Amino acid sequence: xxxxxxxxxxxxxxxxxxxxxxxxxxxxxxxxxxxxxxxxxxxxxxxxxxxxxxxxxxxxxxxxxxxxxxxxxxxxxxxxxxxxxxxxxxxxxxxxxxxxxxxxxxxxxxxxxxxxxxxxxxxxxxxxxxxxxx
Amino acid sequence: xxxxxxxxxxxxxxxxxxxxxxxxxxxxxxxxxxxxxxxxxxxxxxxxxxxxxxxxxxxxxxxxxxxxxxxxxxxxxxxxxxxxxxxxxxxxxxxxxxxxxxxxxxxxxxxxxxxxxxxxxxxxxxxxxxxxxxxxxxxxxxxxxxxxxxxxxxxxxxxxxxxxxxxxxxxxxxxxx
Numbered sequence: 498x499x500x501x502x503x504x505x506x507x508x509x510x511x512x513x514x515x516x517x518x519x520x521x522x523x524x525x526x527x528x529x530x531x532x533x534x535x536x537x538x539x540x541x542x543x544x545x546x547x548x549x550x551x552x553x554x555x556x557x558x559x560x561x562x563x564x565x566x567x568x569x570x571x572x573x574x575x576x577x578x579x580x581x582x583x584x585x586x587x588x589x590x591x592x593x594x595x596x597x598x599x600x601x602x603x604x605x606x607x608x609x610x611x612x613x614x615x616x617x618x619x620x621x622x623x624x625x626x627x628x629x630x631x
Numbered sequence: 632x633x634x635x636x637x638x639x640x641x642x643x644x645x646x647x648x649x650x651x652x653x654x655x656x657x658x659x660x661x662x663x664x665x666x667x668x669x670x671x672x673x674x675x676x677x678x679x680x681x682x683x684x685x686x687x688x689x690x691x692x693x694x695x696x697x698x699x700x701x702x703x704x705x706x707x708x709x710x711x712x713x714x715x716x717x718x719x720x721x722x723x724x725x726x727x728x729x730x731x732x733x734x735x736x737x738x739x740x741x742x743x744x745x746x747x748x749x750x751x752x753x754x755x756x757x758x759x760x761x762x763x764x765x766x767x768x769x770x771x772x773x774x775x776x777x778x779x780x781x782x783x784x785x786x787x788x789x790x791x792x793x794x795x796x797x798x799x800x801x802x803x804x805x806x807x808x
Binding site for chain 1: 720722
């Protein structure tokens, strides 16, 4: 009888360690994919390419929900995440860093602001409106 | 005796099992770092977008840009002089010594079979042009190029072959190099 108990404890430890290993691995993978610099890099390039392909009169909506959750975690207001200055798009998801990417289209980005749902909260989408440069 | 051997065997399997887990973990970490450590390389898409942008500026919906050809079908040099403004392009960079990461070249040839260059436009950083003709080992550190060719028909019925070459460098933003 005592031997059976010993085997059970060993098995439990083995299973717990395996589960722990898998959990750490999954958390590591998720954190890597949602890293600040990865998201800043991806979104700054995405917005810059959208601006490059835009024509006056267009309105585009960009899904930035994963950026919103990271920005919330780092206490960055979502309406300050995307900024456009000159020919550069800058995405900021952390107070200590940001990523900029240049675009070539000489178009006026007349508006870039986060979309709000019916309750007035940000829903994770950004709106880009374009007009002709005067 | 048999149970003792089994116990030793179980422990041995456990040690090997965790050794395998460690190897797998190291492999996953290395692969993930290799994947996420490299920034997204969007230069090819960007150079294609630039070429499309210029193509649309020159010939859109079967109509030649009215600023490109005069009424008697002659290419207007003022279109070349104001190309950036006419085609809504802006390559201005931040910083005094930052090189322009773009280059665009448009060549117009007369006729369908006789490719005689009749007009040309080029803007941006011409130093990027040779990158399009180099076949080196590490192509990542070279600029990305897109070449587009199409025919355009003027209102007078004359046909021109248009060749567009667009180049985007931005090596530091798109690679680890």
